[in-house]
Amino acid sequence: MANPGDKVRLITKDKEIEGILMPQEGSAVFIKRKDGYNIGIDKKNIKEMKVIEKKKEKAAKPKPLKQMKGKKKILVVHTGGTIASKVDYETGGVSAKFTVDELVEMVPELADIANIECDFVSNMMSEDMNFTDYKKIINHLKKCFGRCDGIIIGHGTDTLHYTAAALSFVFENPPVPIIVVGSQRSSDRGSSDAAMNLLCAAHFIAKTEFKGVAICMHHSSNDDVCAILPATKTRKMHTSRRDAFKAINSEPFALVDKKSNIEFLAEFYESEGELKIKDKFSEKVGLIKTYPNFSHDLLQFATKHFDALVLEATGLGHLPTNTKENEKNYELLEKYIKKGHIIAITSQCLYGRVHPDVYSNLRRLSDIGCIFCEDMLPETAYIKLSWLLGNFPEKAKELLTENLRGEISERTLYKEEFID
Ligand code: ASP
Numbered sequence: 006m007a008n009p010g011d012k013v014r015l016i017t018k019d020k021e022i023e024g025i026l027m028p029q030e031g032s033a034v035f036i037k038r039k040d041g042y043n044i045g046i047d048k049k050n051i052k053e054m055k056v057i058e059k060k061k062e063k064a065a066k067p068k069p070l071k072q073m074k075g076k077k078k079i080l081v082v083h084t085g086g087t088i089a090s091k092v093d094y095e096t097g098g099v100s101a102k103f104t105v106d107e108l109v110e111m112v113p114e115l116a117d118i119a120n121i122e123c124d125f126v127s128n129m130m131s132e133d134m135n136f137t138d139y140k141k142i143i144n145h146l147k148k149c150f151g152r153c154d155g156i157i158i159g160h161g162t163d164t165l166h167y168t169a170a171a172l173s174f175v176f177e178n179p180p181v182p183i184i185v186v187g188s189q190r191s192s193d194r195g196s197s198d199a200a201m202n203l204l205c206a207a208h209f210i211a212k213t214e215f216k217g218v219a220i221c222m223h224h225s226s227n228d229d230v231c232a233i234l235p236a237t238k239t240r241k242m243h244t245s246r247r248d249a250f251k252a253i254n255s256e257p258f259a260l261v262d263k264k265s266n267i268e269f270l271a272e273f274y275e276s277e278g279e280l281k282i283k284d285k286f287s288e289k290v291g292l293i294k295t296y297p298n299f300s301h302d303l304l305q306f307a308t309k310h311f312d313a314l315v316l317e318a319t320g321l322g323h324l325p326t327n328t329k330e331n332e333k334n335y336e337l338l339e340k341y342i343k344k345g346h347i348i349a350i351t352s353q354c355l356y357g358r359v360h361p362d363v364y365s366n367l368r369r370l371s372d373i374g375c376i377f378c379e380d381m382l383p384e385t386a387y388i389k390l391s392w393l394l395g396n397f398p399e400k401a402k403e404l405l406t407e408n409l410r411g412e413i414s415e416r417t418l419y420k421e422e423f424i425d
Contacts (some may be wrong), residue, residue, distance in 0.1 A: 024037050077120070132161070136391070160186065174392040176280065182210050185221070198228070202221055209259065222248070292384070313346055317383040318351065
């Protein structure tokens with residue numbers, strides 16, 4: 006019987022294909038061919054599956070990658086997540102296991118695009134990341150700038166957009182492109198998006214002069230095009246689809262296809278001048294969503310323990326502060342701001358802009374000093390405010406609504422595709 010990891014030959018009515026058997030998904034059998042691509046064949050069409058070689062228990066030491074003159078050098082920095090995971094065949098779960106060498110060995114085409122080197126920072130799921138983990142990534146990147154032409158960061162998808170935003174605030178004018186890449190399906194699944202996301206990120210670095218932080222993920226659910234997305238205006242919008250990451254209130258910078266064609270869609274934040282690094286994050290910022298029957302106790306706790314709060318308000322920036330019963334929320338916020346703390350208002354609508362002038366109850370909030378964060382995403386506002394309080398506590402209020410890294414658009418765009 007063939008098991009995942011075995012080398013097999015699939016015999017169909019009209020062809021024979023060899024490759025490594027991958028974990029089963031649905032009605033197809035997936036194998037990884039020698040050229041690195043995965044192919045799925047409907048079980049109905051398979052006449053025979055022959056095991057040519059059983060899976061080796063211990064992976065052989067990977068061969069050193071070939072270095073090519075005249076090609077850019079790309080460093081793949083591994084932090085963990087599904088992109089670096091494989092299925093545990095016994096439990097059926099996904100756990101972080103791959104070493105970086107294994108990861109690049111799985112996508113051999115990377116070595117044709119650029120000279121690849123790999124570094125290990127961590128092997129963790131991104132839902133567990135703390136600012137101390139950001140610090141590790143940042144310290145590592147500081148050491149990498151001088152020795153490569155571009156960096157790909159392999160990262161878990163759940164909080165990938167927070168990390169991308171954090172890196173773009175920390176590194177003003179990065180000397181090389183930093184592209185954060187994840188995958189929704191683990192790298193050893195036939196339907197994995199890992200290889201394509203990595204390849205498109207590498208093509209983008211190899212073929213453009215882009216310098217800055219961006220995200221590279223599938224643009225559609227097909228395995229054909231990836232999007233290069235703005236680090237401060239992107240969000241994970243689906244739990245499982247391969248095209249889960251969408252630019253919000255913005256467009257992708259570019260689309261990259263398998264054949265390395267690049268189509269630019271939007272101007273990107275251009276870094277000019279000297280690299281400046283500001284790498285502190287305050288741990289005293291909270292992010293709270295408001296909702297019907299909002300808990301005053303929660304607000305009391307938050308205002309007691311945090312120096313600043315990002316509120317994910319409803320609609321245009323509304324907070325539960327208008328009824329007699331909710332007046333206590335209003336008074337609490339007023340007192341908190343008077344003490345010098347910050348209340349930053351974003352919207353759970355995500356698309357569009359918060360606005361203090363449309364309703365009188367919004368004007369009441371701006372009257373007590375709540376800061377309306379334009380069309381900034383709640384997650385970006387949280388990262389930005391933590392970063393501002395870490396590095397520029399005196400100017401944090403003022404800088405919050407200044408566009409520093411493309412996080413605020415001047416105009417709200419009303420293209421239909423933004424609300425698809
Ligand atoms: N929970 C995982 C993470 O964010 C999911 C993934 O990697 O895609 O690390």
